[in-house]
Structure formats: structure tokens, C-alpha cells
Amino acid sequence: MWYMNEDRKLLQKSFAEFAQKRVRPFAKQLEDEEASPKEILKEMGKLGMFTMPIPEEYTGTGPDYISWGLLLEEVSKESATFGFLTLLRQVFNGPLLKSCSQEQIEKYVIPAINGDIIIGLAGNEPAGGNNLFEYQTKAVKDGDEWVINGGKVLVTQADDVDVFMVIALTRDQIDFRTMEGLDVFFVHTSDPGFSAGHIENKVGLNGSRTGSVYFDNIRVPESDRMPYPMALLMLFGPELSGYGAIALGGCEAMIAKTADYLKKRVQMGRSLWDSYQAARHDLAKLQLDVLNFRNALYGHLMNRNCGIHDSIEAGAVKSACGPLLEKVSSECMLLMGGTGVIHETGIEQYYRDAKALQIACFSDKTFLDNVANSL
Amino acid sequence: MMNIAVCIKSVPDPEYYEKITIDPESKRLVRDGIPAVINEADCHAIEAALRLKEQNGGTITLVSMGPPAAKEQLLEGLAMGADAAYLISDRKVGGADSLATSYTLSKLIETVGTFDVILTGNESADGATAHVPSQLGVWLNAAHATNVVDLYYDNGMVVTKQFETGRGKYRLQTPCVIGVTPKANEVRFKNVRTILEAKNKTLKVLSAADLKDVDDQYLGLKGSPSQNGEVEAMSGNKECKMLQGTETEIADQVVEIIHQIIGVKEEA
Numbered sequence: 166m167w168y169m170n171e172d173r174k175l176l177q178k179s180f181a182e183f184a185q186k187r188v189r190p191f192a193k194q195l196e197d198e199e200a201s202p203k204e205i206l207k208e209m210g211k212l213g214m215f216t217m218p219i220p221e222e223y224t225g226t227g228p229d230y231i232s233w234g235l236l237l238e239e240v241s242k243e244s245a246t247f248g249f250l251t252l253l254r255q256v257f258n259g260p261l262l263k264s265c266s267q268e269q270i271e272k273y274v275i276p277a278i279n280g281d282i283i284i285g286l287a288g289n290e291p292a293g294g295n296n297l298f299e300y301q302t303k304a305v306k307d308g309d310e311w312v313i314n315g316g317k318v319l320v321t322q323a324d325d326v327d328v329f330m331v332i333a334l335t336r337d338q339i340d341f342r343t344m345e346g347l348d349v350f351f352v353h354t355s356d357p358g359f360s361a362g363h364i365e366n367k368v369g370l371n372g373s374r375t376g377s378v379y380f381d382n383i384r385v386p387e388s389d390r391m392p393y394p395m396a397l398l399m400l401f402g403p404e405l406s407g408y409g410a411i412a413l414g415g416c417e418a419m420i421a422k423t424a425d426y427l428k429k430r431v432q433m434g435r436s437l438w439d440s441y442q443a444a445r446h447d448l449a450k451l452q453l454d455v456l457n458f459r460n461a462l463y464g465h466l467m468n469r470n471c472g473i474h475d476s477i478e479a480g481a482v483k484s485a486c487g488p489l490l491e492k493v494s495s496e497c498m499l500l501m502g503g504t505g506v507i508h509e510t511g512i513e514q515y516y517r518d519a520k521a522l523q524i525a526c527f528s529d530k531t532f533l534d535n536v537a538n539s540l
Numbered sequence: 541m542m543n544i545a546v547c548i549k550s551v552p553d554p555e556y557y558e559k560i561t562i563d564p565e566s567k568r569l570v571r572d573g574i575p576a577v578i579n580e581a582d583c584h585a586i587e588a589a590l591r592l593k594e595q596n597g598g599t600i601t602l603v604s605m606g607p608p609a610a611k612e613q614l615l616e617g618l619a620m621g622a623d624a625a626y627l628i629s630d631r632k633v634g635g636a637d638s639l640a641t642s643y644t645l646s647k648l649i650e651t652v653g654t655f656d657v658i659l660t661g662n663e664s665a666d667g668a669t670a671h672v673p674s675q676l677g678v679w680l681n682a683a684h685a686t687n688v689v690d691l692y693y694d695n696g697m698v699v700t701k702q703f704e705t706g707r708g709k710y711r712l713q714t715p716c717v718i719g720v721t722p723k724a725n726e727v728r729f730k731n732v733r734t735i736l737e738a739k740n741k742t743l744k745v746l747s748a749a750d751l752k753d754v755d756d757q758y759l760g761l762k763g764s765p766s767q768n769g770e771v772e773a774m775s776g777n778k779e780c781k782m783l784q785g786t787e788t789e790i791a792d793q794v795v796e797i798i799h800q801i802i803g804v805k806e807e808a
Contacts, residue, residue, distance in 0.1 A: 171615070171739055172735065172736055172738075172739065175615065175616060175619045175730075175735045175738060176732065176735055176736075178616070179619070179729065179730040179732075179735060182729065182730075183729050186729075187729075208729075212729055212730070212731050212732060213731045213732030213733045213734075214732055216732055216733065217732070226732055226733060226736055232732075
């Protein structure tokens with residue numbers, strides 16, 4: 166592969182080994198029982214897997230988005246949900262280095278990079294994920310502390326992180342130009358006044374424990390308010406790119422699994438693979454689609470390595486990846502027949518994940534205006 | 541401080557065993573198109589070395605004999621946390637049996653440093669002779685132990701050996717050679733930071749001429765008293781025959797079939 170080098174080959178092999186030995190045995194518990202992935206995520210942090218693309222002065226290993234993508238790709242071959250949860254660990258830390266004080270970096274960001282704590286984002290409200298101006302969660306200053314009241318919906322790992330970044334209004338009106346009046350606080354889930362509510366039963370990315378959280382007079386010190394909250398918006402670009410790597414890993418796993426099945430499934434003395442050219446060609450066409458997507462994805466990530474962070478390009482990756490995952494999973498299920506639709510075969514979950522992926526971060530449909538505006 | 545050498549071998553990836561064939565002339569494995577990996581037991585030897593280094597300080601040096609492509613497995617060993625690696629790659633050492641291999645490795649070890657402990661995997665996944673650790677001990681005039689399932693340093697290397705009927709504990713004076721089995725430890729996952737350091741560490745390829753005090757008659761094919769004989773692949777054909785009759789009759793038929801297979805005639 167044109168984007169691989171000595172380092173990346175070693176990293177990919179090591180990520181694949183971790184995914185097969187640690188994520189594979191856990192994937193079913195995550196998918197079916199919504200078991201907590203926290204311990205494995207922390208283990209990944211301790212192995213340095215969240216050090217990309219963090220600068221070395223913050224215990225990172227430098228800005229290599231290719232290796233960053235390889236981790237997501239390998240993990241997602243075992244579970245798209247686990248890939249999604251890995252992505253969240255990857256995308257918060259870089260922007261946090263820009264939005265936090267030095268004290269906050271030492272207290273929260275470096276421990277998150279190294280797997281000592283898990284940080285989540287509690288942003289979304291019933292008013293709509295991107296409709297910040299009508300948010301209801303408020304923080305009111307009381308001496309050296311802030312008192313937070315309100316709640317959030319569709320929060321990933323609602324009851325399974327150590328610390329949430331909570332977006333709250335600190336004025337009655339937000340300044341549309343400077344966004345003053347909108348702040349972000351670190352809230353510990355162990356703090357009195359924090360509670361997690363209903364966990365949603367959703368179509369895909371099962372195990373990510375999407376749910377509601379509530380803040381009832383939570384007191385937060387001034388030192389836990391981010392000084393530059395708008396820098397957090399930087400997380401959305403890489404997040405969009407990351408969904409591409411998740412979908413890529415899923416597609417590759419399904420194609421490999423389907424080819425293996427067709428070669429081993431024997432009827433009347435011949436394998437389905439040898440008997441049906443149509444089946445071989447159907448799978449070959451999917452493989453071509455996936456190879457094209459892989460080139461586009463890693464070309465895009467190489468641009469990031471070169472300092473080109475194009476949000477439309479990232480959106481193009483995100484918009485393409487969900488439908489590709491849906492198409493590959495749908496076709497692979499058909500090629501495998503009855504076996505394909507059985508849960509334990511491990512194909513159908515990607516079909517459901519594809520739908521959730523098209524909505525994660527924000528719906529693919531909301532993004533189209535950004536593209537139109539760029540024309 | 542403990543200077544540790546670990547012998548590693550590049551072997552065909554067991555995941556691809558179904559695709560491996562044997563060259564009818566040389567009787568050697570045809571490895572074309574089969575990815576290579578570090579022999580599994582050798583990974584456990586590296587893990588044992590990492591633990592000894594963590595407890596006692598020191599350095600870990602990897603040594604190997606093989607084709608130039610084996611550099612890839614040495615690089616992976618460096619990515620696991622070893623400090624330096626040396627590969628002897630030369631046609632002169634090719635075609636070696638376990639005796640010539642262990643001689644060459646012993647000379648490589650003597651050439652690249654002075655070591656307190658030499659660890660090897662107990663056996664390789666391809667040759668599986670398990671000769672090399674003991675032979676190395678003899679060539680290096682050092683104490684040696686094989687089938688080791690536990691090891692640590694306490695005024696000498698304390699090792700637990702696995703026997704068919706039990707286990708035995710021994711203290712070896714250093715320098716010593718230890719054949720480590722996969723039971724000895726669980727190999728850790730590689731750390732991203734350690735992986736990225738690998739390319740900056742010493743990784744040298746040496747030829748036979750670089751070895752100190754070497755006697756050519758013990759190298760390669762010339763130094764190998766054992767050579768591969770006839771090798772026959774086992775037939776993978778499966779035949780199914782349904783036996784008929786009462787349970788006793790079926791049992792008699794089974795005995796008869798076994799006798800036919802192993803060539804035993806029933807006594808009258």
C-alpha cells in the first residue's frame with residue numbers, strides 16, 4: 166500500500182493483534198450485553214494508542230493521521246462499536262490541548278491520552294445537536310464555583326465515563342459572533358448531582374450506551390471551566406474522517422468473511438465459490454468499491470499529515486462511508502444466504518451499524534448545506 | 541545489571557500452514573508467498589528477557605540466523621522492547637542442521653557481546669527439534685536448561701523445568717542458556733512508543749567473515765551431520781465407511797480395520 170512505511174507496518178500488525186486478542190472476544194459482550202469497554206479502552210491508552218496525533222510535548226507520538234486511521238480500521242474489523250468508542254478517545258484530546266488551561270491539560274488531557282481516565286462529551290440537547298442557541302443547560306456563577314442544572318440527550322457512554330465535557334449557557338443570550346455565553350465545564354460523573362438516565366435501544370452501534378444525563382445543582386470550580394471552549398469545535402473534522410476508517414475496517418472484515426464462507430461451503434461436491442461466477446463477481450465488485458474508498462480515505466488522511474484540514478473533504482469521507490458499509494453488509498448477507506442474516510455470523514450488525522454511522526456526529530443530510538455553500 | 545541475548549528465528553506464519561509445500565529435491569519447506577513471523581516460543585523468550593531487564597536492569601540483544609528478509613522479524617523484536625539486533629545472513633551458513641545452527645549462533649553471540657543469560661525459544665514451529673538451547677550451552681561452555689516454564693534471577697538464574705511427570709527447580713550459574721516455553725509467560729502487547737523507537741535502534745546484518753574465531757568446517761551444510769531424509773506429505777483424503785451389524789460385530793470390524801492400517805496380523 167502506497168501509504169505504508171516501516172513504522173506503520175509494525176503499528177498495523179500490533180493493532181491487528183490487539184484487536185484480535187482483546188476486542189474480538191469482547192465484541193459479543195459489547196454488542197449483546199452492552200458490557201463496559203472502559204477497561205479495554207484504558208489498556209489501549211496505556212499502550213500509547215491514543216498518542217496519535219498528539220505532539221510529543223504532551224506525551225504524544227506526533228501527527229501521523231495514517232497510523233491513527235490504521236488503529237480504527239483494525240479495531241473495527243472486530244466491532245464497529247468498539248471502533249466508534251476508540252474514535253472518541255482519539256478526537257477529543259487534540260482539541261482539548263487548545264481549549265484547556267495548562268492545569269486542565271495536566272489534570273484531564275494527559276491522563277486521558279495515557280488511559281488513566283475516560284472523558285466523554287455531553288453536548289446534545291432536545292433542541293437539536295447543532296442548535297446551541299436554544300440549549301437549556303445553564304451554569305450560574307456562585308463565588309468561585311459554577312452551579313450547573315439541566316440535562317443532555319443522545320450522549321455516548323452516558324453512564325460509562327469518568328469525566329464529561331458539559332456544554333452549558335452562562336448568559337441569557339449567546340453572542341452569535343463570538344459565541345460568548347456558551348461555556349464548557351469538566352464534570353466528574355462521581356460528583357453529587359450527576360445522574361445517568363435512560364439508555365436508548367437503538368438500531369446500531371450497540372454497546373455505545375447512548376443515553377440521557379442530568380445535572381442537578383452540580384458545583385464545579387472555576388478551574389474546571391475551559392478558557393477557550395470554541396477550540397473544541399476542531400474535534401468534528403477528524404471525527405468525520407474517523408468514521409471512514411471504521412466503515413473501511415467493517416467492509417474488509419465482511420468481504421474476507423464472505424469469501425471464506427463461499428470457498429468452504431460445499432454443495433454437490435463443489436464450493437459455492439467454484440460453482441457460481443456471479444457470486445465471485447459480486448464480491449469482486451464490492452472489493453473494488455472498498456479499494457477505491459481506502460485510497461480516498463488514506464489520501465485524505467495524508468492531507469491531514471500535510472496540514473491540510475479540509476472539512477468538506479472530511480464530510481465527503483463521512484458521507485461515503487455509511488452507504489458503502491450498508492451496501493457491503495447488505496450484499497454479503499445475500500451472498501451468504503440464510504447464514505448471512507444470523508446474528509452470530511457477524512455480518513448483520515454492520516448493516517445496522519451503517520445506519521447509526523450515517524447519523525453519528527451529525528446526520529449526513531445536515532452536512533449537505535455546507536457542501537452547497539462551498540460551491 | 542544483566543546483559544541478555546535472545547535467539548530468535550523467522551518461521552512461516554502458522555496461519556498459512558495449509559499452503560506450505562515441501563521441495564521434493566531439497567526436502568526443505570517452500571516458503572514462497574508465505575509470510576514470516578517470529579517463532580512463537582521466541583516471543584516468550586523476548587518477553588522473559590523484558591521482565592528480567594525490568595527487574596535487574598541491563599540490555600537485551602537479539603541474534604538470529606537466516607535470509608536477509610529475517611531483518612523484519614528482528615525489527616519486530618526491537619519493537620517489542622529489545623535494544624539491539626544482529627542477523628547472520630550468508631550462503632556459507634545456509635543448509636545448516638541444528639548443530640551447525642547452534643555453532644553459528646554461539647559465534648554470533650560471542651562476536652556481538654558478553655552476556656549473562658542467553659534465552660531461546662524452547663523449540664521452533666518449523667523444525668521443532670528443540671536441539672538448539674542445549675547445543676548452544678555446550679558450544680558456549682555454559683550451564684543450560686530446556687523446557688523452562690518459569691525463570692527469575694536470584695544469585696543465579698532460578699528456572700523451573702517441565703518434565704512429563706512433574707516439575708523441577710534449578711539454580712544455574714551465569715552465563716547460562718535457557719530454552720523458554722510458551723507456558724513461561726504471557727507476551728505483552730506492543731506499546732506504540734516502543735514500536736516507533738525500533739527503527740532508531742542498532743540492527744546489523746553480519747556475514748560469516750564477521751564472526752570471531754570461527755572454524756568454517758562447523759558452518760552450514762558442511763558442518764551439518766544430519767540431513768533431511770525422505771519426506772512424505774500425509775494424505776488429506778477422508779474416506780467414510782458405514783459399518784453394519786451388532787455392536788460386537790462393529791467392534792470386531794473396527795479392530796480389523798486398525799490392524800490393516802498398522803500392518804498387524806491377528807494371532808491365530
